[in-house]
Amino acid sequence: MSASALRFGLVGYGFGGRYFHAPLIASAPGVELVGVVTTSESRRDELAREWPGTATYDSLAALAAAGVDAVAISTPAATHADLAREAIRLGLAVVVDKPFTLDSATAREIVELAERSGVPLSVYQNRRWDSDLLTVRRLVEEGALGPVTRFESRFERFAPVPGPPAGGGGTLLDFGSHLVDQAMTLFGPVARVYAEMRVRDDLDGRDDDFLVALQHVGGVRSQLWGSWVQGAPGPRFRVTGTTGSYLVDGVDGQEDALIAGRTPAGEGERWGVEREERWGRVQRGATSTTVATERGRWDTFYPAFAAAVRGDGPVPVDPWDAVASLRVLDAARISATEGRVVTLE
Template sequence: MRLGLVGYGVGGRFFHAPFVEAAEGVELAGIVTRSPHRRDLAAQDWPGVPAYDSLTDLLASGVDAVTITTPPETRRALVLEAVAAGVHVVADKPFAPSAEAARELVRAAVDAGVVLDVFHNRRWDADLRTLAAVLASGRLGELWRVHSRFDLDQPHLLEPGPDGGLLRDLGSHLVDQLLWLLGPVESVTAHLDWVDLPEGRTDAGFVIDLLHSSGVRSFVESSKLNRLHQRELRAYGSAGSYRVHSTDVQAGAVLGGARPAGDLEGWGRDAPAHWGTLAIKAGEERVPSEQGRYHDFYTQFAAAVRGDAPEPVPAAEGVRTLAVLDAARASALEGRTVPIEPAT
C-alpha cells in the first residue's frame, strides 16, 4: 500500500513516518509540507521520498492512502478531499472537534467506499498491553475499577484557546485506551482545570470518572502545567491489585532518534525497573512488560484496506471516544453527570 503523509511536524516526523517504515505491507510514498525547513528534515530522514506542496499534488501522484497529521482545525477539509478522491485515510486524533462533526466524515467515507481510521496509536502502548494481559489472566478476580494517570511537565506544549486544551489532546488517547480496555461507557462525570491564556480560556488538566456498561468504573486524569511527570496505571479487583509506574517508552525512543525498524524484536518494552506489580493473596510479583508496537496500527490498516483484517481503529470508534470527551466537557461546565447514548 502506497501511503502519503500530510504534515511533517512533531507528529508526522516522529509518530507516523518511523512506524510506517516498520509496518508490513506499507510504503511511504510522499510527504506534504510547504515549510522549507521541514522539507529539509524530510529529505534527510527519508532520502528519495518526494515532497509535495499540497494534498492535491500528492493525490495526483498516485497513492492508495494518506495520513492526515496537520493541525486539528485543518483536518476536516483534508479528510473530505482525500475521501472524495477515493483514497483511504488515517486521521490523527482528535479527528474532529466533536462527535457530531466526526459523523459527517464517517458518512462521507462510507458513501465513497473507503476506509477511514483514527490514529489512536496508544492502544499499542506497552503498559496498557501489559495491563490488558493481567486482566485477561483473571488473576485480579472480578474487576472493580481502573485508574489511569498521565501528568506531563510540558507547559510550552499546551495547545491554547477554546479549540485546544489538554482534554482534546492527551485526553483523546487516555479515554480511548479505557474504552478499548473496558468497553462502552454509560455516564461521565468530569472536572477540568482552566487557565486564561492570550488565545482564550484553556483546559490544562482534567479528572474524569467513567461508568462502563459492564459496571466497572475507570478514572482518568492528566495535567500539563503542574511540574509533574508521571505515568501510572492501577487496577483493583476482588482478588488483588495491579500497579505500574511506567515510562512512555516508544515516544522516548523515537524522540531520541531511534526507529522501530532498526530493532523490531527489542522495540517498545519497558525496562525491568519499570515493570508493574501484581499483588494477590499469594504475595507480590513483578510482571514483565508486554511489547509496545505502534507500527502494528499501520500493518493492520494495510491489511484492512486489502480486505484481509478488521480495521485497527474504525472511525466509528473515534466517534465513540469523541462522544465521551464531549460529555466530559459538558459535565465540567454544567456540574453534572452526563449520560452517554448507546452507539447506533
C-alpha cells in the same frame, strides 16, 4: 489491489508526522512512504535529512495526483475534518491522527461519508498498543486481579510555561482522546460522565489539566487524569480488582525510542521491549509481585491498515470507536462547564 507496496503519503511533518507516523509508515512491510505535504522550508529540510528522496508537496490534491493509495493526516486538530473529507473525495484510504475531530457530530459525518464512498478510514489510536496497556489487558483477561472494579489512568507532565499544544485543541482532547479510548477498549461503553477542567485565559481558553470519571455500562469505574502542570505525576495505571491491584509507573517507551531516532525496522524484535526496571507489579496488601510487561506494538498499526486496504481484514481502529470516544469527551466538556454528571444513552 495487487500485492505490491501500498503507496502512502503523509500530510504534516510537525512533531506527530515526524516522530509518530513517518518512521512507522517507512518501517511497515508492504508499505512505501512516497511523499509528504508540508509548505514549511524547515520541515522540508528535516524530511530531506531524515528520509532522503521522499518527495514534498504543497497540497493534498498534489499528493493524490502523484499516485498515492493512502494518506495519513497529522496536522493540527482543527484541520482534520476538512482534510479527511478531501482525502475521501479523492478516493484515498485515510488514517487520521487523534483527536479525530473536535466533536462527535463531525466525526460521525466523516465516518458516514467514508462508508458511502467505500473508502477505508481509521483513526491513529496507537496507544492501544502501549506495552503497559497490553499488560493490563492480559491481566484482566486472565482474571489475575479478580473482577475489576476501578481503572485509574494518567498522562501527566510538568510543563507549566508552554502549556498544551495549540494544535491539539486543549488537553482534554489531546490526552483525553487516548485515555478515554483505552478505557473503553478495556471496559466497554460508558453510561455516565463527570469531569473537572482548568481552563486558562492566557491559552485562548484551552484547558491544561483535567479529571474525567466514567461509569461503564458493565459496572467498572474509570478515573482519567491529564495534565501539563503536574509536578508529581501519579502511576501511569492503577487497576483495582477484588483480589489485587496492578500498578505501573512511567510511560511506554516507544515514543522516546522514535524521538531518539530508533525505528521498528532498525530494532527488529527488540522494538517495544521494556527494560525489567520499568515493569509494573501486582500488589495484594504487603505482598508485591513484579509482572513482565508485554512488548509494545505500535509497529503493527500500518501493516494492519495496509492489509485492510487490500481487503484482507478490518482496519486496525474502527472509526466508530472514535465517534464513541468523542461523545464521551463532548459529555466531559459539558460536565466540567455545567458542574453536573452527564448521562449517555
